Amino acid sequence: MKKSKSKLLFLCLLMLAFSLVACSSNEKTNTGKKAKELTVYSPHPLEFTEPLVKDFENETGIKVELISAGSGELLKRVESEKNNPLSDVLWGGSISTLDSNKELFEKFTSSNDDQVADEFKNKDGYITRFSVIPSVIMVNKNLIGDIKIEGYEDLLNKELKGKIANADPSKSSSSLEQLINQLFAMGNGDPEKGWDYVSKLIDNLDGKLLSGSSAVYKGVADGEYTVGLTFEEAALNYVRNGAPVDIIYPKEGTIAKADGMGIVKDAKNKENAQKFVDYVTSKDVQQKITSELNRRSILKDVSIDKTTGIKDLSEIKVIKDDEEWSNENKENMLNKYKDIFTSN
Template structure:
């Protein structure tokens, strides 16, 4: 699953633990590539394919959140070759000189197969697209059970409706919960205006008595099992849960939302730069990108892969591939600096302590 969701089984897809990845005995005939990615965010078969086709051993590690990943990369204690951060974290890594510029001549599939519109979106946090190749993208919206909700939700404000008391699921995530509350009030999700943040904080505090739980991956099982009526969810997870329970549906609220992109980057201290380039190029190959899309159900920015999707409903899914021109006030999270992070953390503590 995407974002904040992982089993964190280090090296689960390889026979070599990360701590032993530096030994030559663990490498393939052409060395190794050390990958740090979200949990359940790649088809394991694609890693096997890469190893068989290249002779390069994949050493695979997983993280739960951008905030867990970042200090490990910053400390350099574990030298990764390829990492998959989200938009705002890519920006933070660029500003702190933790990742290196890409040589697109070494990753031609990234030039040929990733849609121009995704590079344009990514330019908001990676000007010139120098550092990051888009891997997956999506939206944040409202998931709801049609048998438990009398009127389909259209606004974030519907998550404050008292008739859904104890049946509302919110994300256990500072950025996403504040995005909901800020957008509800017509503010930017990247706002640093303390008066706006205080309004959002007050709204989140007022909502707390109505909230059944602040969840991470539990949102899937709860919605599939009919344990809640309405909640906040990532688009890729929405595709999965709707497939499991046809009573569920997903909507992007009219006040706008977060449109996110996760992408591949190469850290400055990557020990196997050439193998990292080969790995990223392989993941941008249409057939490989298709396998990953079908496995994780998050929108692929690989337009060549999308053409290969055989299921027409999925190929044209308004959840996986929404027409963003139909929506207003869409934003991508930006890195707001250390002071901005401290500000959001301060107000989140206020929410959680009330």
Template sequence: MKRRTFLMMAGGVAGGLVVAGCSSDNGTPATGGTGGGAPAGGSKVLSLYTSSPKDQYEPAVAAFKKSGYEVEVVSAGTGELIKRIQAEGANPLADVQWGGLGQSVAPALASFAEFVPADDASFLPDYQSKAGGDKRLVPFSIMLNSIMVNTKQTGGATVDGWASLLDPALKGKIAFADPAKSSSSLSQIVNMLHAMGNGNPEDGWAYVEKFAKQLDNKMQGSSSNVFNMVSTGEYAVGITNETNAVKYAAVQPEIKTVYPQEGTMVLADYVMLIKNGKNTDNGKAFINFLTGKDYQSKMEEYGLRTVRADVTQKNFPALDTLKVVAENKAWMDANGSKVKDRFMDLFTK
């Protein structure tokens, strides 16, 4: 077996859990992420698990605290947090899990409670509860997969889609996160399978095997590492969601956002109410805040697509201008849980 190299994000988020104890407005420190314990004389405490990047979750937490809440944050990759939620079982230490795509949060579905947010009727039609989705998964934003390119580092290779990533000039220059830790990375593999399989994901594995070899035995320990390392020029290309690529492209002329010409998938990023949480009402209030019009109207500042129909955004290309591939639900139901392990087999082969 070939030796694998996992590059961990500076600061340790990928290697473990980062606890951010956010003070309440009166200066009382939070309990350090252990969850559940409201301060003396207070009941407006929220324990939050999040895999959202720091520059996204910190403004949201700060705004929510203005309503008098004390918030304690545990930040880590989706995979790590899902394992923690599963391990905690019927005695959860958090009230809300913020961040995660469907396939990555599926192992912990039994740990989430159904909740329809107050403004559900204002969501885009496909994301309203009446659309038939699992009510344990509340859509917070819409995500598209993209390719982030540092044009100074490509060695002359043209990057315009999934197939172009197989250019020999790019071997070892592609940043990609460990799908065991990153929900976005897992979604990107699923996207490749659908796009390169021409509607039959099983046929896409031939491409994915070649892509895995292009990584040259290197994989990032977190999704944050991907866009950071492309931005600094350590890698020429990164597979990431459009949020990150668009933000960097806006301030760095050498950064380009590419939507794969073979097709990208449109996915919901979810926020979940944890069943039997110690502060359930506060968890519901936080989800209503995240999906409310006031906060959703500001999401473009953080590079996020809104899930609401009544919020206008300017900096993202309209979906009807991109080639979008749909999920083969029958195939995913039968094979989705195997994608991560099958990819790792190819990566280590």
């Protein structure tokens, strides 16, 4: 009986040892797997993100799962997943959008921050600036006819009613930046005075508000709309590819603000997320986005190749918003915009 009990005890201890070894092995495997993974949420166009992600994968060996959707939708996902994050980086979105939700992100300052132009540095430690994106008006040359488009005021032309592509600013960061641009440009620096113009523009939209930024530039390029309110890179892509479109920098003034990115709080692959942020803000990548992908760099010493069609900012009437006001009043702006739109 004693031998039987001893034998049984030995077998139990042996099975327990095997179990512990298996668990240890699985943990190492999972840890190793995690060390080579990264999940990135991004509202940037796929034709912009995919080349950069592929280069990052080739250089680091880290496999990236790229989830593409509108900035508003992705931010809501980050918020809803905050107790169990399914993403590691939110790559893209206006500073106004990200700054008002910085509690969703980890504190991290890129190793490249000392090379960033002073106005685009990560001053609060949460949101890293990525690229500089002026708001523009995109015009379909085949549809515009004799209608003159030089700025925002021209969009109130009744011949354009229902022919203007504009996205919902609660779902699209570029549309939110357009709204901010309109408020400051048409209010001569006082955003509260710009609402009269915005109300008139909303009336000329004729009840049409698109669900995302891509619907704007695609809609204009495909001839569904005569003009659209979009961002520089998207319009430049079509110009360089020979589409019948023009880019107009509003004569009333263009705001050229940086977009941002943040590492999701409690991200499962935080170290890889840090590597990604450092990678896309490095000089080589920043030069590539300027020379090949129609974006302006946040770095001080990245040159603009004029053959790309990117104008020097000195050739454009550039105005600034009050970023603190824009960030603090984001929800108020969106609510007021919604009220005006639904009452029309």
